[in-house]
Amino acid sequence: MASTSRTDRRGRGRGRGRGGRGDGSSSLPPPPSTLSLIIEEFFIVVYEDPLVKKALPKKFADYLDGQEPAKVYLRAADCGPRLWTVEVLFDGQGRMYLDKGWENFAIAHGVDFGCFVHFKYEGDDVLTVKVFDGTMCRKYYYSDDDDTDDESDDDVKPCIHPL
Template identity: 90%
Template sequence: MASTSRTPTGRGRGGRGGGSSSLPPPPSTLPLIIEEFFIVVYEDPLVKKVSTPKKFADYLDGQEPAKVYLRATDCGPHLWTVEVLFDGQCRMYLDKGWENFAIAHGVDLGCFIHFKYEGDDVLTMKVFDGTMCRKYYYSDDEDTNDESDDDVKPCIHPL
């Protein structure tokens, strides 16, 4: 009578062909993919540059952009150019241009901001207020494709 044994997955017979396990590889061998992250605004966004999570800065290691393009998810095609600073300690900051973006989108103390990296240095975002309810926007001019940050009001938060 043949003896049977269970594999770590609980299936199969022992002694046959040394097959491979159907278990996924351990997390340390998987590629690091950071497509989404969030920040909570603890300091005045009009005074302080905003720090992204360290893991996102690590993800961009070697391809550190000088600027990124921010877009509110529901605010038309308008992209906001924001300069990026890296401090050499794996920290990335949204700097010049962030203030105009924050004003136009009602970003304030206590806001929760969800970012999604779309590639090509584009980040789409959703803003949630201090009650954790999402802020929605509409654009005065959906057809404008002007990438100028001179006007600080392409999106308006309905009251």
């Protein structure tokens, strides 16, 4: 009868059955339904006007269920410490939108049709953002100021794209 185990290069067995440690416990991770839902990264694709409110994935809105913020703070990756305040809308059907303040962020970071915008939730209502253009290449920026969230919404200072 053939064995169901194999030996790797270091001479350790790689069993294919359950309880490979011999103690009756499974070495497999728990089924997905028992894992807590952690949504910390997601992206959106800009198909319509890049300056109007943007819908975020429903899974992310579900993750924030019960903690829906009135605003979030966007930080462009590699663009200094500045936080951009963006108001958030919830539509009552579980959808979350970036609203007032998104337009300024989008202008300053060159968000346009066909861009992919990657978000990473850092906690405390802060999202770090990376923008990829239509060629699927990341746009890199730097900031030459130390301004934070103290600027008015009408004062849009773009990050500068390195030459």
